[in-house]
Each structure stands twice: as C-alpha cells, then as structure tokens.
Amino acid sequence: MAALAKASGALKSVDYEVFGRVQGEGGLRGYTEQEARKLGVVGWVKNTSQGTVTGQVQGPEEKVNEMKSWLSKVGSPSSRIDKTNFSNEKEISKLDFSDFNTRY
Template sequence: MGAQDGPAAIVSTEFEVFGQVQGCYFTKYCRDMCQQLGIGGWVKNSKTGTIVGKMQGERAKIQQMVDWLSKTGSPGCKIDHCDFGNWEYLARQEFRGFSIRF
C-alpha cells in the first residue's frame, strides 16, 4: 500500500447536497466542520436549492465529511442524498482554509 492510498493521503472531491438544505445554516456548519478537521475548500448555496462545494484534505477526514454531508448535515435540514464527483489525489492541499462563497 503506497502513501497515496493511506488514510493520510490528500484527496479532493466536489459535492452537491440535495434536499431541504438551504435556510438552515448548512453552509456555516459545513465550514465549521471542515475547519475543525483541517479540510480546505469552499461551500455555497446553489441557485437550484442545493448546496455545492469542493473539499480537499486527508482521506480519513474527507470520509468523515462524506458521511456528515450524506447523513447528518446541520440541525433542521433534511438531506435526500449527496453526490460526489471529480475525486482525485493531490500532492498537497490547494486551498488554505475553508470558506463560504456567495
């Protein structure tokens, strides 16, 4: 198993969360979770009522966020499902910090 495959491997993915996810501070909770985990990237409300974003970090921590985005979310939200795409391995994180975009 190479360094690129371990839990500390740096991975990047884009996500879109579907359901009743706007108007319940989803982006703020997402940002706070990612900052706690040391994940870089961004999140924002889309015009179609979903939440979209990109995150980069250690694979084990990204996996924690995959679970959070798919099942937990912010208090009061109702997640139908979450799609992930453009998975890639990175030599290092490109984003410094995690931001909410508008």
C-alpha cells in the same frame, strides 16, 4: 500500495452537491464550514440557485471521508438531506486552499 499511500497521509479532493432542504435559516452552509474547520479540511461551500449546496473538500483521505459521511448523513440540525452526489474524487499532491470558506 494503498496501505502505503494511507500511511504517508495521502491527500484527497472531492466535489459535492447536497440535495434536500438545505438552504435558509439554520441551513447547511454555515454548519458545513464549521464542521470542515473542526475536521481540519480545506475547500469551500456555497448555495446554488437550484436550492442545493455545492462545494469542494480537500485534505487527508481519512478526514475527507469523515466530511463525506457528515455531508451525506448529518448536516445541520434544521436541514433534511435527501441525497449527496460526490464527483471528481481524486488523490492530489498538494492542497489548493489554505482554509475552508463560504462562497457567495
């Protein structure tokens, strides 16, 4: 069944929160938007008052998994990612967003 879902291009949604030195000049937010658009996923990103970066990613399962890896290991050149939490990961029938945007 999983192989069939993959072959038919299953859509996935996941929420994330990135901890570390991820805000400020050259922070993670802008680079996240850029990477998401490059991969072709949709959703949003924003800075929190707790000093983390949070958001949601939706798209084809393979691309969402690539974005999860990027959010966990790569980030922006000047960021330091200590950990990334993912939650509400699920298969979806349609995308809730048409683009990837920064929220303020």
